[in-house]
Amino acid sequence: MRPSIRLGTGNDRVWLSDVAGWGNLHIQTRWGDGGSGPWEATWEMTLPPLYRPRGLTTDIRVEIYVGSEEVFPGRLPDTDWNAGEFSALGAVREGEEAVAINGAGATTATPNTFIDAGISRGALTWVRRTSISAVSVADVDTTDGIHFIQPVMDAYADGAGLRWGVNARREVFASADPTTPAWYIIPGSGELGTSTDRMVGKLYGRWRNTAGTPATVTSGVGLPEVPVDLTTRGALTSTAAQSILNGIGSKAVSTKNFTNGLEVDSSQIISPGGTPAALHRVRAGQMVRCLALRDERNGLPWTDFVIGSTDWDVDARTISLTPIDAEERDLATFVEEAGGKLS
Amino acid sequence: MGIDLSTVPAGSLIFGDTDLIGNITPIEPLPYVIETEADGTTWGDADAVVAEIRAQILDGEVATVSSYENREATVRIRITGDDGDALAQGEAALMAEINRGRNTLAWVPLLSGAVPGVFDVVYSVLDFVSEEWDLREKRRRQRTYTLTLACLPFPRTEQKVLIESLPVPSTSTGSGVTPTVIDSGNSTTNWVPQDTATAAAETPSWAGGATVVVLRRSGATRLRLSRTNLSAATGGRQFLRVTGWGLWSAIGGKVYAQAKIGFGQGATASTNVTPVAYTYKASTGRFDALLYLPSGLSGNRLWMIMDYTGPHPANVHHSALGIDEISWVGDAPFTSTTRQMSRTLPVYGSARTEGELEIRALASDGTTPEALGAHTLVYTRAAGAGIQPPLRTYRTNGMPVVADSTLVSGAREPLAGTTATFVVPADLVKPGNYQIAARLRCSDTNAQTLTVTAATSTTDASLLPSNTATITRTLNFAAASTWQFVSIGDLTLPTIETGHTAADLTLTIANNNANVVDLDEAWLFNTDDGQLSLFDTSGSGVSMLRIAGATLDRHQPSAWVGTADGAAVVNAGPRRLWPGSHEFAPGEVEVFTVTTSTARARAALRYWPRAHTHLVDLEAAGNVITWVDDDLTAAPSGTD
Numbered sequence: 002m003r004p005s006i007r008l009g010t011g012n013d014r015v016w017l018s019d020v021a022g023w024g025n026l027h028i029q030t031r032w033g034d035g036g037s038g039p040w041e042a043t044w045e046m047t048l049p050p051l052y053r054p055r056g057l058t059t060d061i062r063v064e065i066y067v068g069s070e071e072v073f074p075g076r077l078p079d080t081d082w083n084a085g086e087f088s089a090l091g092a093v094r095e096g097e098e099a100v101a102i103n104g105a106g107a108t109t110a111t112p113n114t115f116i117d118a119g120i121s122r123g124a125l126t127w128v129r130r131t132s133i134s135a136v137s138v139a140d141v142d143t144t145d146g147i148h149f150i151q152p153v154m155d156a157y158a159d160g161a162g163l164r165w166g167v168n169a170r171r172e173v174f175a176s177a178d179p180t181t182p183a184w185y186i187i188p189g190s191g192e193l194g195t196s197t198d199r200m201v202g203k204l205y206g207r208w209r210n211t212a213g214t215p216a217t218v219t220s221g222v223g224l225p226e227v228p229v230d231l232t233t234r235g236a237l238t239s240t241a242a243q244s245i246l247n248g249i250g251s252k253a254v255s256t257k258n259f260t261n262g263l264e265v266d267s268s269q270i271i272s273p274g275g276t277p278a279a280l281h282r283v284r285a286g287q288m289v290r291c292l293a294l295r296d297e298r299n300g301l302p303w304t305d306f307v308i309g310s311t312d313w314d315v316d317a318r319t320i321s322l323t324p325i326d327a328e329e330r331d332l333a334t335f336v337e338e339a340g341g342k343l344s
Numbered sequence: 345m346g347i348d349l350s351t352v353p354a355g356s357l358i359f360g361d362t363d364l365i366g367n368i369t370p371i372e373p374l375p376y377v378i379e380t381e382a383d384g385t386t387w388g389d390a391d392a393v394v395a396e397i398r399a400q401i402l403d404g405e406v407a408t409v410s411s412y413e414n415r416e417a418t419v420r421i422r423i424t425g426d427d428g429d430a431l432a433q434g435e436a437a438l439m440a441e442i443n444r445g446r447n448t449l450a451w452v453p454l455l456s457g458a459v460p461g462v463f464d465v466v467y468s469v470l471d472f473v474s475e476e477w478d479l480r481e482k483r484r485r486q487r488t489y490t491l492t493l494a495c496l497p498f499p500r501t502e503q504k505v506l507i508e509s510l511p512v513p514s515t516s517t518g519s520g521v522t523p524t525v526i527d528s529g530n531s532t533t534n535w536v537p538q539d540t541a542t543a544a545a546e547t548p549s550w551a552g553g554a555t556v557v558v559l560r561r562s563g564a565t566r567l568r569l570s571r572t573n574l575s576a577a578t579g580g581r582q583f584l585r586v587t588g589w590g591l592w593s594a595i596g597g598k599v600y601a602q603a604k605i606g607f608g609q610g611a612t613a614s615t616n617v618t619p620v621a622y623t624y625k626a627s628t629g630r631f632d633a634l635l636y637l638p639s640g641l642s643g644n645r646l647w648m649i650m651d652y653t654g655p656h657p658a659n660v661h662h663s664a665l666g667i668d669e670i671s672w673v674g675d676a677p678f679t680s681t682t683r684q685m686s687r688t689l690p691v692y693g694s695a696r697t698e699g700e701l702e703i704r705a706l707a708s709d710g711t712t713p714e715a716l717g718a719h720t721l722v723y724t725r726a727a728g729a730g731i732q733p734p735l736r737t738y739r740t741n742g743m744p745v746v747a748d749s750t751l752v753s754g755a756r757e758p759l760a761g762t763t764a765t766f767v768v769p770a771d772l773v774k775p776g777n778y779q780i781a782a783r784l785r786c787s788d789t790n791a792q793t794l795t796v797t798a799a800t801s802t803t804d805a806s807l808l809p810s811n812t813a814t815i816t817r818t819l820n821f822a823a824a825s826t827w828q829f830v831s832i833g834d835l836t837l838p839t840i841e842t843g844h845t846a847a848d849l850t851l852t853i854a855n856n857n858a859n860v861v862d863l864d865e866a867w868l869f870n871t872d873d874g875q876l877s878l879f880d881t882s883g884s885g886v887s888m889l890r891i892a893g894a895t896l897d898r899h900q901p902s903a904w905v906g907t908a909d910g911a912a913v914v915n916a917g918p919r920r921l922w923p924g925s926h927e928f929a930p931g932e933v934e935v936f937t938v939t940t941s942t943a944r945a946r947a948a949l950r951y952w953p954r955a956h957t958h959l960v961d962l963e964a965a966g967n968v969i970t971w972v973d974d975d976l977t978a979a980p981s982g983t984d
Binding site: 002003005007012013014015016018019021022066067068069070130172187188189190265266268269272273274275276277278279281282318 | 395397398399400406775776777779781791800811818831833834836837838839840841869871872875876878899900901902915917918920922923924925
C-alpha cells in the first residue's frame with residue numbers, strides 16, 4: 002500500500018493528497034547518537050509559482066501512514082517553495098530544539114523530568130510510557146549551562162549503553178541494540194565493505210576521583226592497546242569511568258567497522274520465515290542478517306549488523322541500509338564524544 | 345461531448361465535438377470538410393513501464409509491469425474547402441478543440457458490431473504538413489495537418505457502468521426465528537450415496553450418534569452425497585443450515601482437514617447453491633454452511649459435494665464426509681452480523697480502470713436512507729486473493745462470549761485470563777504483510793498494552809523452529825466505554841512458510857490489564873494485495889460513503905460522504921482516518937466493509953470499462969448493464 006501524508010492536528014487535519022499532488026517520497030530512520038527513530042521525510046510537489054496551498058504552514062504536524070499504521074511522526078519546518086522540495090523532521094528531532102528544564106524552569110539533567118516538562122509545555126510532541134531514567138545524568142553541567150534535550154539524552158544513552166529515540170508512535174524510549182535478526186537479506190544482494198584496520202583491542206582509561214587521585218580502568222582484550230585520557234571529564238567515580246570506557250569500547254572494538262551499506266528491494270529482504278518484507282517495516286535499530294556473506298570478523302558464513310540508518314525510496318520501492326556507526330569509524334571521534342581524549 | 349456516439353455510423357472519428365471523417369451531417373452547413381487519411385493515422389502504443397525485480401535466477405530477468413505510459417495517437421487530417429478562408433476556418437475549428445486542453449477522441453471501428461471507444465486526450469498538438477503544400481492548395485484546394493494527441497493508454501466506453509451488489513437478504517417475517525431441524529443425522533433414510541455411474545459407490549452408514557457418514561476408499565478427490573425428500577421451509581425461514589465435517593487421509597494414515605464442501609439442489613448436483621456463509625475449521629475438519637434459499641429447495645433434494653483442496657491429490661487415500669444436522673433457520677449469519685460483509689463486484693473491460701466505490705445504507709423499505717454508523721471500514725482487493733479478514737470465525741478459545749446483536753460480530757468477550765485465540769489454516773494466509781486491527785472498548789482511559797502473537801504449527805512439531813512473532817501496542821482509549829477501531833500493528837505472515845503440510849497459524853490477542861478491554865471483532869488485512877480505509881461516518885445523516893480514485897480531472901484520490909439518495913454530498917476531509925488508495929483491475933474485485941450501525945450496507949462500483957484499443961460490447965455478452973453519466977455528485981441510480 003502506498004503511504005499517505007497527513008498534515009495538521011484535530012479538526013484541521015488534512016490529507017496532503019486533497020491539497021495538491023506530491024511524489025518522490027523518501028523516509029529515513031536512524032539508530033544511534035543524536036537520537037533514534039524516524040528521522041526525516043522528503044517529498045516533492047510541483048506547484049504553480051507563488052501558490053501556497055492551505056495546510057502547508059511552518060511547523061505543521063506531519064504524519065505519514067501506510068494503511069492504518071503510522072510510520073513517520075514529524076513536523077514541517079521552513080520549506081523551499083521555489084524548488085518544490087519539502088522536508089519534514091522526525092519527532093525525535095524536537096530534542097534538538099527543546100531545552101532540558103523542569104516544570105519550574107530550572108535546569109535539570111534527569112531525563113524523566115525534562116521530558117515530562119517538555120511534553121507539558123508543548124515543546125515536545127512525545128509520549129512517555131515508561132521510565133527512561135529518574136536519575137540525573139552524570140557530568141552534565143546544570144549550573145552554568147543550559148542544554149538542549151538531545152545532547153543530554155545522548156550522554157545518558159552513552160553512559161547506560163543504550164540508544165534513545167522516539168518511535169513512529171511518538172513514544173520516547175531507550176533500549177539496547179538487538180541481538181537477533183529481524184530480517185534476512187538474501188545472498189547476492191551486495192557486499193559490505195570492511196576496513197582492515199582494527200581500531201582497538203584493549204582500552205586503558207586514566208581518570209581522577211573527587212580527591213584528585215588518578216587511577217586506571219580497562220575495557221576489552223587483545224591488541225592493539227590504546228590509552229585514553231579521561232581526566233578531561235573532571236572528577237569521576239570508578240563506576241562512571243568504567244561505564245564511559247565501556248561505551249567507547251563498544252563502539253570501537255572491531256564490531257562495527259563497515260564502510261558502506263546496501264540497497265535492496267522487497268524481494269531481497271525477507272522475514273526469517275521466508276516472506277518478503279514490506280519496506281515500511283524495515284527500520285534503523287533492527288538487526289539484519291546477510292545470508293551467505295562471510296563475516297570477516299568472526300568467520301561465520303553470514304554477517305549480522307544493526308541498521309544505523311535507512312532511506313526508503315517509496316517510488317523506486319527500494320531501501321538503503323547502512324550499518325550503525327559506519328560513518329563514524331574514527332576512534333578519536335568516539336573518545337571525544339565521550340569527553341575524553343586520546344593520550 | 346455533444347455528439348451522442350450511439351447515433352454515429354461505423355468508421356466515425358470524433359475529436360471533442362468535431363467530426364474528423366466527414367460522414368456525420370453537421371447541424372449547420374460548413375464551408376469546409378475535414379477528413380482523415382488512414383495512411384499516417386495510428387492510435388499509438390501504450391508503453392509498459394517495466395520494473396525489474398532483483399532475483400537469483402541463473403538466466404534472464406524477473407520483471408513486472410508497474411504501469412503504462414500515455415499513448416501518442418497521430419491523425420493525418422485533410423481539410424478541403426472552396427477557398428482559402430474556408431480552409432483557415434477548418435484549421436481554426438481544430439485549434440478550438442486543441443485549446444480545450446483535455447478532450448476526447450472517439451472512434452467507432454469500421455466493422456459492424458463494434459462499440460465506440462473513447463480515448464481520454466491529455467493534450468494535443470497540430471502540425472501543418474509542408475510536403476507539396478503548394479500543389480495541394482492550388483490544385484486540390486486542400487491543406488494537410490498532423491494532429492498528435494497524447495492520450496491515456498486505455499480507451500473507455502462513453503458512459504460509466506454502475507454495478508450494485510445484491511441487497512442483503514432481509515430477515516424472515518413471522519415467527520421463523522427458531523431453527524427447524526429437518527435431518528438430525530440419526531438415520532440413513534433418504535440419504536443417497538455417490539452416483540454409481542461414475543465410480544465405486546459407498547453406502548452411507550450410521551455409526552450411532554448424530555452423524556450420517558459416507559466413506560470412500562478409492563483415493564478419489566471428490567465425494568458426493570445427497571439427501572432426498574427434505575421437508576420444505578415453514579414460517580418464512582429462508583436459510584438452510586448444514587453442519588458436518590470432511591476429512592482426508594493419506595497412505596500411512598495421517599489425517600488432513602483440507603476440504604471444501606459445495607452444495608447443489610435439484611435432481612442433479614449441477615444446480616449449484618453458493619453459501620452466503622461458510623466456515624471450515626482446519627483444526628477439526630468441521631464445516632458450517634448457510635445457504636440462502638428464499639424460494640425453497642428445488643426438488644427437495646440437497647447435494648453435498650466434498651472436494652480435496654490440498655496440493656497433493658496423488659497422496660489421497662481415504663475420504664470421509666459426515667453430516668450432523670440440516671435445518672431451516674430464519675436469520676442470517678451465525679458467526680457475525682451483516683454489519684461486516686464481503687461482496688464480489690465485476691470489473692468489465694480488459695484494462696485497469698479508476699472508479700468510484702460507494703457504500704450506502706437503505707432501510708428495509710429500500711428507499712429510506714439509514715445511517716452507516718460511527719465508523720465505516722472498507723477493504724478492497726482482487727477477488728479470490730486469500731483469507732477473509734474477520735477472525736472471530738476462527739476463534740477457538742477465550743473468555744466466555746457474550747452475545748450482543750448491536751456489535752459488528754454479534755458478540756463480545758473481555759480480554760482477560762483465558763487468552764483470545766484464533767486458529768487459521770495457514771494455507772489461506774497468503775505470504776505478505778498483514779495489519780491487525782480490532783474493534784475494542786475500554787472501561788477507562790488509562791494506558792493499555794495490547795499484545796498480539798502469531799505462531800505457525802504443523803501436525804509434526806519437530807519440523808518447525810520456534811517462530812512466534814509478537815506485536816505490542818500501548819494506547820489510551822480516547823473515551824471510556826466507547827467502541828473504537830484500533831490498529832494494533834503489522835505482522836509478516838505466515839511466520840514461517842509451510843509447504844504441503846497441513847499447518848495452522850495461531851493468533852492470540854491479550855491486554856495487560858484483565859477485564860478492562862472488550863473485544864468485538866479482530867481482522868487480518870493483507871496490505872500487499874489489498875487496500876484498507878477507515879472513515880468516521882458519524883452523524884445521523886451520513887448514509888453514503890464514496891471513495892474515488894485519481895482521475896485526469898482530479899489528480900489525487902478523494903473521499904465523499906453524503907446521503908444515500910444523493911441529495912447531499914460533501915468531501916470527507918478529516919473523516920478519513922486510515923487512507924487507502926483503492927484500485928480496480930479487470931476481473932472481479934472483492935469489497936469487504938464494516939459498518940458499525942447499519943446491517944444493510946450495499947456496495948456499488950461506478951467506472952468506465954477500459955480496453956487495450958477496442959472495447960467489447962458488454963450487453964451483447966449477456967451482461968445486464970446500467971449506464972450512468974460521469975458526475976461525481978449525482979445521485980446513485982436505482983433503489984431496491
